[in-house]
Amino acid sequence: MGLVYKDSFRNIFGGGNRSKNCPELFKTLPNNSIPNGSNLVETLPDSIKKINTLELQAENISKKFEIGNQNIGINDVMLEMQKASIALNFGIQVTNKLIGAYQEIMNMNV
Numbered sequence: 322m323g324l325v326y327k328d329s330f331r332n333i334f335g336g337g338n339r340s341k342n343c344p345e346l347f348k349t350l351p352n353n354s355i356p357n358g359s360n361l362v363e364t365l366p367d368s369i370k371k372i373n374t375l376e377l378q379a380e381n382i383s384k385k386f387e388i389g390n391q392n393i394g395i396n397d398v399m400l401e402m403q404k405a406s407i408a409l410n411f412g413i414q415v416t417n418k419l420i421g422a423y424q425e426i427m428n429m430n431v
Contacts, residue, residue: 361419368415372408379405 379401386393 368412372405372412375401375405375408 379398382393382401383398386395386398
């Protein structure tokens with residue numbers, strides 16, 4: 322059972338076929354954006370920062386649209402909000418998987 326989690330982490334955080342495990346938003350990441358051998362302690366905070374950046378971008382473009390900026394359309398606002406939503410949901414799913422894996426490890430008999 323431990324190998325299942327190890328393979329899942331490898332697919333999500335580096336190496337493997339990420340397109341099976343990640344939403345469309347993350348398919349566009351270059352192959353070298355998550356280096357092989359990177360550890361979870363380094364990758365997780367960076368991912369949280371990226372999610373936060375997407376949320377802030379969506380908020381900023383929404384405010385600009387509300388003010389009446391002529392260069393921003395409703396489609397731009399909706400696209401940025403959807404990107405932020407997908408990233409946040411993916412982050413929540415990863416967090417839930419990590420918590421589940423931790424709980425399973427803690428319940429193992431030694």
